[in-house]
Amino acid sequence: MxxxxxxxxxxxxxxxxxxxxxxxxxxxxxxxxxxxxxxxxxxxxxxxxxxxxxxxxxxxxxxxxxxxxxxxxxxxxxxxxxxxxxxxxxxxxxxxxxxxxxxxxxxxxxxxxxxxxxxxxxxxxxxxxxxxxxxxxxxxxxxxxxxxxxxxxxxxxxxxxxxxxxxxxxxDPPKESAKEAVQSLQAHGVTVKVLTGDNEFVTQKVCREIGLNYDQVLLGGVIETLTDQQLKRAVEQYHIFAKLSPVHKERIVEQLKANGHVVGFLGDGINDAAAIRAADIGISVDTAVDIAKESADLILLEKSLMVLEKGVIEGRRTFANMLKYIKMTASSNFGNVFSVLIASAFIPFLPMLPIHLLIQNLLYDVSQIVIPFDNVDEELIAKPQRWQPEEVGRFMLVFGPISSIFDMITFGLMWFVFSANTPEHQTLFQSGWFVVGLLTQTLIVHMIRTAQIPFIQSRAATPLLIMTAVIMCIGIFLPMGPLASYLKLQALPLSYFLYLPVILGAYMCVTQWVKKIYIRRYGWQ
The missing domain is CATH 3.40.1110.10 (Calcium-transporting ATPase, cytoplasmic domain N)
Structure with missing residues (x-):
């Protein structure tokens, strides 16, 4: 800025x-x-x-x-x-x-x-x-x-x-919110650097008043003598850059990006337009000159700089909730496909009809509508997060097969305990797996939404808890209610519901155990 x-x-x-x-x-x-x-x-x-x-x-x-x-x-x-x-x-x-x-x-x-x-x-x-x-x-x-x-x-x-x-x-005295905003951003892992056309003495005075380290200043005249490689090292060492031209500001932003940083630049003048455009996130204010506003991705309508901290926190919360959905969907879909392939190889009938898969996915997607409003653990907000595609793939391969293990247990339960092992009894088999599949799919979000113990150390937001309970009730009601025949399902024996909590509880315990191992080895995002 x-x-x-x-x-x-x-x-x-x-x-x-x-x-x-x-x-x-x-x-x-x-x-x-x-x-x-x-x-x-x-x-x-x-x-x-x-x-x-x-x-x-x-x-x-x-x-x-x-x-x-x-x-x-x-x-x-x-x-x-x-x-x-x-x-x-x-x-x-x-x-x-x-x-x-x-x-x-x-x-x-x-x-x-x-x-x-x-x-x-x-x-x-x-x-x-x-x-x-x-x-x-x-x-x-x-x-x-x-x-x-x-x-x-x-x-x-x-x-x-x-x-x-x-x-x-x-x-030009500092904003009242400047010192608090800078401290808050630094506390959340955001490095604040000052890029200005003012001379070093004025800049140091302002930085001293808002709590920034003002000892080392890199001047625009020196930057002109540096190669890109030298500047790439200098932008990591220095936090205050003074007497800069628009070209200097743009070069600094470009080198910070080349070093792997996600760069946001806040400016409001003509000389800031190039740096705003070069940054990953260009930010300006509503009182800025037109070219600065046109170059910006975001325009702040509030005078207080604390809105930057709110934006960082809200962005991290949104990103964390987005990751929950992606990881949950990838792992549960991988597990379902894996289970269908195994069941199709050994069972003499379809383990689940297409209409059952469609209903499962519909109910499952409805249950996840409220994920954007979910709570996010403080440790995920406290530090920057990055999009890592390889992390999603690894997560899918580790957690996807867990649901398949309990699908196999459900197959065995329906096959041996309830004798749903012939084409004449396939509807009972499909109904039993339909309920377990939907309930495990719905519960998985609570398991992977946090690195902590779900429901105890970290509780989901009330809307998500309510939606989870509603979808689980609907999943049990469909084979037990009047709509069962239309959906090619049938009522499950009451003894089935003695096994159901055991399967779900074991599924959650195993997932939590694997999660702890995963966190120790790969960390958690």
Missing amino acids: KTGTLTQDKIFLSQHIDVQGEKSDFVLMQAFLNSYYQTGLKNLLDVAVLEAVDEQIKIQKLRYKKLDEVPFDFDRRRMSVVVKTLQQKARMITKGAVEEMLKVCRYIEVNGKVEPLTKQREVAIEALTQRYNRDGLRVVAVAYREFKNHQENYSVVDENDLILIGYITFL
């Missing part, structure tokens, strides 16, 4: 001072003309300048006429407007980042006198502005140059030999 998303994004103009740090209305007037006459997108700094001036300064702008402008770009980090003064001279007024402004300034104005900008004075200027930066103030330098002869057009080439007249400083 960028520092602007960590702060209140309501910037206040705090000071307008000359090169010696004294209050200067002349500096404010020139900064106002620059912000007022520029036709590009006015950022929050420009808005703060326009809101800070009084009516007298607003009236004075009528004494100037705009001639031209040189728009802002992220390489120069400055912008200029050209106005005609009362003396009929063309004045270029430039404001921008201090370091970049010093590169094009040749003079400074001290007490109304223009003097050369010496190395000694540059050092003093950097010390003064860095002191403001360390106090959390953003510093923008203001300079001008007057042309004796009017030109038809002005360009970047004309931004030289400028006279530095002073600075405007801005206060």
Whole structure:
């Protein structure tokens, strides 16, 4: 994320001072003309300048006429407007980042006198502005140059030999929710990195206030010298990246993805659009510029950053519940197919009719409608989870055959105990397996929804418990009720229901035992 998303994004103009740090209305007037006459997108700094001036300064702008402008770009980090003064001279007024402004300034104005900008004075200027930066103030330098002869057009080439007249400083305090949000994200295994165009001093001040490690900062100028391989290592080591251009931000996001991370980027400015688009999850806010919102996958409507934590938790809960359904469906279907193949090889009739399979699947799917509302164990929410297709396949091969074992036990029960071993008694056999198959399918979600002991250490949400009970009752009612003949089922003997709880209880115990072994060897997701 960028520092602007960590702060209140309501910037206040705090000071307008000359090169010696004294209050200067002349500096404010020139900064106002620059912000007022520029036709590009006015950022929050420009808005703060326009809101800070009084009516007298607003009236004075009528004494100037705009001639031209040189728009802002992220390489120069400055912008200029050209106005005609009362003396009929063309004045270029430039404001921008201090370091970049010093590169094009040749003079400074001290007490109304223009003097050369010496190395000694540059050092003093950097010390003064860095002191403001360390106090959390953003510093923008203001300079001008007057042309004796009017030109038809002005360009970047004309931004030289400028006279530095002073600075405007801005206060942008952190959001009240920023510190808590950062701590919550870190507690849930999310690494927070700051990618910003601000200088390192302002960035460190903001990071210090919100509880981020601010000791090491990687600057955009250094990033330009790094190869992709070097940057791939650097993005793991550093958590604060300052003085970045849009290209730098995009490169960092790309290298984090290349390292196997799932990257979300939160930004709201033009310079964030490329990084937002490059991230796995691009996030912006409803007050962002249009291009940032168009590039984003998600747009936050709330001002509080705590919504990020809620989104992470809800995403992990949704993912965990999705995995429950996939694993349950894969393993139970594998077990059913396995059981049908075994039964078809040894039983002289169909172990289950197609209509029985369709009804089973219908009831089973209905019982799983409420899985999205199920509870998720805290340990699954506390850490990031990943989609692992090989894990689903392994899970299916381990847990699928367990239901087949108890299907075989049911076959033996119906064949030897209830003598359903001829084509004339196949309906009784099919009814017995129908009930066991449906009930084990319905119960499996409670066994695999948690790494803990189901119903005791981890209980499913009430809707899932109710739906499970309803489907199990329907499964028992169908062969015992008036619809049995229509479904080619028949009533089961009452003694069958003495064996049924034993089979189901043994099935759950064996599944839990295998689950413990599985967790020790492969872990649980």
